[in-house]
Amino acid sequence: MSAAPAIQPARGFHRSLRATLFMATGAALLTWSQVALRFLSEAQPGAGDVTLVMLVNLCTNVAIFVVVALLLSRSSRRVPVAALVERRVALGAYALFDLLGVTLFLVGSLFLPLATNSLLYSLHVIFTPFLLWAALRQAPGARRGLIASWAFVGVAVYFHDGFLTYEALHGYRWLALLLPLAAAFLMSLVNLSADRLQHIPFEYTLLFTSLVGIAASSLALVTTGSGAMILGDSLWSSWDQLLLSAGTGAAAQFCIVIGLTSGSLLAAVITEALTVVFTGIAGLLFLRESISPAQRLGMLIILSAIVLINLSNRSPQAGEPG
Numbered sequence: 001m002s003a004a005p006a007i008q009p010a011r012g013f014h015r016s017l018r019a020t021l022f023m024a025t026g027a028a029l030l031t032w033s034q035v036a037l038r039f040l041s042e043a044q045p046g047a048g049d050v051t052l053v054m055l056v057n058l059c060t061n062v063a064i065f066v067v068v069a070l071l072l073s074r075s076s077r078r079v080p081v082a083a084l085v086e087r088r089v090a091l092g093a094y095a096l097f098d099l100l101g102v103t104l105f106l107v108g109s110l111f112l113p114l115a116t117n118s119l120l121y122s123l124h125v126i127f128t129p130f131l132l133w134a135a136l137r138q139a140p141g142a143r144r145g146l147i148a149s150w151a152f153v154g155v156a157v158y159f160h161d162g163f164l165t166y167e168a169l170h171g172y173r174w175l176a177l178l179l180p181l182a183a184a185f186l187m188s189l190v191n192l193s194a195d196r197l198q199h200i201p202f203e204y205t206l207l208f209t210s211l212v213g214i215a216a217s218s219l220a221l222v223t224t225g226s227g228a229m230i231l232g233d234s235l236w237s238s239w240d241q242l243l244l245s246a247g248t249g250a251a252a253q254f255c256i257v258i259g260l261t262s263g264s265l266l267a268a269v270i271t272e273a274l275t276v277v278f279t280g281i282a283g284l285l286f287l288r289e290s291i292s293p294a295q296r297l298g299m300l301i302i303l304s305a306i307v308l309i310n311l312s313n314r315s316p317q318a319g320e321p322g
Contacts, residue, residue, distance in 0.1 A: 018259075019259045019260070020259075021259075022255045022256070022258045022259035023255065023256060023259035023260075023274070024274050025255045026251075026252045026253075026254075026255030026256040026259060027252075027274040027275040027277075027278055028274075028278050029248045029249070029251045029252035029255060030248070030249070030252040030256075030275055030278075031114070031118075031275060031278040031279050031282050032244070032248040032282070033056075033106075033244075033245050033246075033248040033249040033252060034106070034109040034114055034117075034118075034245075034279060034282075035114070035282050035286055035287070036241050036242075036244040036245035036248065037052065037053070037056060037106060037109060037110065037241075037245045038109065038110065038114070038287065039238075039241045040052060040056075040238055040241035040242055040245055041110050043237075043238040043241060044238055049107060049110045049111075050107060050224075051221070051224060052110075053103060053106045053107050053110070054103070054217045054220045054221050054224075055217075055221065055242070056106065056242065056245045056246050056249065057099070057102070057103060057106075057213060057216075057217040057249075058213075058214060058217035058218060058221065059242065059243070059246035060213070060245075060246045060247075060249040060250045060253070061209075061210040061211075061213030061214045061217060061250075062210075062214060063246060063247060063250040064206055064209070064210040064213075064250045064253055064254070065207065065210040065211065065214060067250070067254075068203050068206045068207045068210065069207070071203050072203050072204075072207065075203065077201055077203075079200060079201060079204055083199075083200070084200070084204065087196060087197060087200055090193045090196035090197050091193075091197065091200075091204075091205065091208050092208075092212075093189065093190075093192075093193040094190055094193035094194060094197065094205060094208075094209065095208050095209040095211075095212035095213070096212065097186045097187070097189040097190045097193065098186075098187075098190050098209055098213075099209070099212060099213050099216055100183075100186050101182075101183045101184075101186035101187040101189075101190060102183075102249075102253075104179045104180070104182050104183040104186070105117070105121050105179070105180060105183040105187075107179055108120075108121070108176060108179035108180040108183065111176035111179065112176055112177070112179075112180070113283055113287075113289050114279040114280075114282060114283040114287065114289065115158075115276060115279045115280040115283050115289060115295070116180075117179075117180045117279070118180070118275045118276045118278075118279040118280075119155060119158055119180075119276050120177060120180035120181050120184060121180040121183050121184050121187070121275065122155055122184070122275060122276050122302075123152075123155060123181065123184040124184040124185070124187045124188040124191065127184060127185060127188035128188045128191045128192070129144070129145065129148050131188050131189070131191070131192050132191075132192065132195065135192055147305050147308045148305075150301065150304070150305045150308070151301070151302055151305035153301055154297075154298045154299070154300070154301030154302035154304075154305060155276065155298065155302065156298075157294055157295075157297050157298035157301060158276060158280075158294070158295050158297075158298025158299065158302075190260075191260060194257075194260035202254075202257045202258050205257055206253065206254065206257055209253070209257075274302070274303075276298070276299065276302060277299045277302060277303065280295060280299060
């Protein structure tokens with residue numbers, strides 16, 4: 001009996017570390033997806049940014065569906081239909097909010113610097129704990145609440161220098177800021193839905209999400225009359241950027257879903273703020289977007305919050321209200 005208290009924090013730490021590793025990988029892949037989409041947009045200036053995003057979404061969800069179908073065909077794990085029906089609201093909310101959030105986030109990456117877009121998107125780091133508290137009455141505890149606030153400090157430090165000095169945001173372009181902000185709120189709702197799907201294998205979540213994504217993206221492309229552009233030769237001359245953006249986006253979705261549904265949700269959410277760090281580095285290396293000393297400091301604070309949230313799971317009292 002005396003060993004039980006020691007086992008629980010160890011399990012909590014390993015679950016947290018698992019979530020962190022998957023989310024960190026997902027953040028890196030999501031960064032590559034944005035970079036490839038930016039290159040695709042520059043190579044196809046007449047295609048239309050929203051059309052390109054929906055095409056990438058379609059290819060991404062087709063890839064996810066094919067891989068998940070193969071995994072399920074070889075898996076012995078089966079979930080009763082009744083269990084899926086019981087979680088139908090959470091599954092539907094996850095799929096819908098995920099599709100809308102990812103779409104707005106990708107569109108934002110075409111109008112804003114990558115790091116600024118990811119920065120505003122990462123505000124769901126602070127939204128999610130409050131939504132969990134308000135909707136599910138799951139108080140993060142004093143220690144984890146402070147760590148989430150510390151992560152937000154890192155975002156704020158980065159925000160002050162990386163956003164206010166961006167001179168290209170004039171006139172209507174200020175409206176572009178609403179894209180990642182809306183995506184951040186939607187992804188907070190995704191995180192909230194993921195908390196209700198902890199006992200559903202990630203393959204089923206991805207299967208349902210990909211089906212919704214395929215249907216919605218196809219409908220959007222048909223209703224906007226994008227068929228001629230898609231079937232034309234000019235777009236497919238940039239097939240490598242299209243496949244890279246869709247492929248890395250699909251892999252990112254796998255990692256993010258596994259991270260959200262298999263470990264510490266708060267650790268996973270804070271780790272997703274790594275997207276800010278990765279996009280800042282990618283923007284510097286590939287798009288010549290500079291990184292100031294204040295932005296570097298913000299990155300270090302975010303990284304320290306990720307380390308602290310994982311270490312907090314060693315303590316059995318970490319999740320208790322404070």
